[in-house]
Amino acid sequence: MSDLYPLGLRVGDRLVVVVGGGPVATRRTRGLLDAGARVRVVAPDVTDDLVALAVADAVEHVARAYAPGDLDGAWLVHAATGDPDVDAAVAADAESSRTFCVVASDAELATAWVPAVARLDDVVMSVHAGRDPRRATRLRDAVAASLEAGELPLRRVRPAGTSSADAVRPGRVALVGGGPAAPGLVTARGRRLLASADVVVVDRLGPRGLLATLADDVEVIDVGKTAGNHPVPQERINELLVEHALAGRDVVRLKGGDPYVFGRGGEEVAACRAAGIEVEVVPGVTSAISVPAAVGIPVTHRQVAAGFSVLTAHEAVDDVPGGPGHTLVLLMGVTRLAVTAEALVAAGRPPSTPVAVVEDGYGPRQRATFGTLGDIAARAEAAGVRPPAVTVVGDVVRLAPGWAAHEAGGGPVSKV
Ligand SMILES: C[S@@+](CC[C@H](N)C(=O)[O-])C[C@H]1O[C@@H](n2cnc3c(N)ncnc32)[C@H](O)[C@@H]1O
Numbered sequence: 575m576s577d578l579y580p581l582g583l584r585v586g587d588r589l590v591v592v593v594g595g596g597p598v599a600t601r602r603t604r605g606l607l608d609a610g611a612r613v614r615v616v617a618p619d620v621t622d623d624l625v626a627l628a629v630a631d632a633v634e635h636v637a638r639a640y641a642p643g644d645l646d647g648a649w650l651v652h653a654a655t656g657d658p659d660v661d662a663a664v665a666a667d668a669e670s671s672r673t674f675c676v677v678a679s680d681a682e683l684a685t686a687w688v689p690a691v692a693r694l695d696d697v698v699m700s701v702h703a704g705r706d707p708r709r710a711t712r713l714r715d716a717v718a719a720s721l722e723a724g725e726l727p728l729r730r731v732r733p734a735g736t737s738s739a740d741a742v743r744p745g746r747v748a749l750v751g752g753g754p755a756a757p758g759l760v761t762a763r764g765r766r767l768l769a770s771a772d773v774v775v776v777d778r779l780g781p782r783g784l785l786a787t788l789a790d791d792v793e794v795i796d797v798g799k800t801a802g803n804h805p806v807p808q809e810r811i812n813e814l815l816v817e818h819a820l821a822g823r824d825v826v827r828l829k830g831g832d833p834y835v836f837g838r839g840g841e842e843v844a845a846c847r848a849a850g851i852e853v854e855v856v857p858g859v860t861s862a863i864s865v866p867a868a869v870g871i872p873v874t875h876r877q878v879a880a881g882f883s884v885l886t887a888h889e890a891v892d893d894v895p896g897g898p899g900h901t902l903v904l905l906m907g908v909t910r911l912a913v914t915a916e917a918l919v920a921a922g923r924p925p926s927t928p929v930a931v932v933e934d935g936y937g938p939r940q941r942a943t944f945g946t947l948g949d950i951a952a953r954a955e956a957a958g959v960r961p962p963a964v965t966v967v968g969d970v971v972r973l974a975p976g977w978a979a980h981e982a983g984g985g986p987v988s989k990v
Pocket of ligand 1: 651752755779780830831832833834835837859860862863867904905906907932933934935936937961962963964
């Protein structure tokens with residue numbers, strides 16, 4: 575049975591002696607300084623890093639070989655000289671003065687072992703894995719990756735009865751771009767912020783499947799909009815973000831796609847800043863690029879399209895760069911397809927220009943309807959196309975695997 579008793583040492587302003595001046599001693603010194611310790615380094619020769627720290631008075635450097643008495647006043651000792659005999663002498667002196675001692679060259683001689691550590695904000699996870707530091711490091715890396723990805727429950731839980739007045743700090747708001755619909759398309763940063771949120775304000779579009787990963791006591795506010803129906807006005811959404819943050823809660827505004835692509839993210843950020851609230855924007859995978867990609871349409875492709883424009887189908891489309899080599903991506907407004915297609919033809923695009931309407935990209939209803947500017951409105955109507963959908967106009971549409979089937983007389987292509 576192991577006699578290891580895990581502890582977190584509070585070394586702030588306490589003397590720690592590091593005996594040795596090589597890379598291991600340097601690493602240990604850096605870690606101790608980060609934790610606020612006073613560090614004495616005993617070694618005749620030290621690394622450039624340690625020289626710089628000594629010159630800056632960040633450490634006390636005793637520039638000679640170890641001698642008894644060097645440990646006086648120490649709360650903790652690290653022996654990392656690279657010489658097992660010197661390390662053993664340091665360990666023996668530490669033992670007799672009842673000071674815990676880490677020994678780099680011999681775990682058995684040591685009275686303290688250094689764990690592999692994963693840190694994220696105020697969370698510190700230490701891993702000991704028997705005498706096998708590599709195993710500990712691998713485990714630590716796995717823990718760190720899960721922490722970063724937001725797969726662990728990072729959220730602070732405020733004790734019952736704590737009111738907003740007791741909140742230690744004001745809450746923060748993060749506008750998280752959730753990507754189109756698939757949970758896997760949110761960024762690791764977004765996932766992590768979601769894992770520590772107290773309140774999640776969510777849209778209809780975006781990866782709503784992620785909501786199932788939240789703890790039961792996370793408040794989820796659904797401000798989802800459906801076409802023609804705006805249950806929660808934008809001004810009220812802005813107020814909600816501010817109110818919850820002022821009450822000391824960490825708020826994630828989970829948005830479909832990217833917050834700044836037709837997402838009114840700028841207004842939400844402005845509202846938070848005006849109220850003095852810290853706000854972060856986490857970019858997301860926009861549907862403008864990803865939804866075409868879901869059915870095999872690249873928005874640019876060498877020798878086919880050298881650029882693309884993203885606009886809403888509600889905007890005037892006639893002054894957008896023309897030509898089959900410039901892809902147009904239209905968000906929203908599938909119901910206005912006939913008007914949009916006519917306007918594009920009137921602006922000079924040939925009626926034969928390929929078009930794809932992609933519904934519910936990455937979702938269970940994903941389907942692509944193909945046509946041309948001349949006939950897409952009729953085809954979409956016949957197929958019963960519904961929002962959300964992205965419309966792509968340009969020669970890149972021919973690159974979709976479903977285009978050939980369309981030309982052979984096939985109908986819309988659903989996800990298999
Ligand atoms: C208000 S805009 C928000 C766009 C979002 N910020 C983005 O970057 O993807 C909503 C429009 O995005 C498009 N959209 C979003 N998610 C979609 C999806 N999974 N499939 C198809 N279209 C989608 C539709 O055109 C929809 O009407």
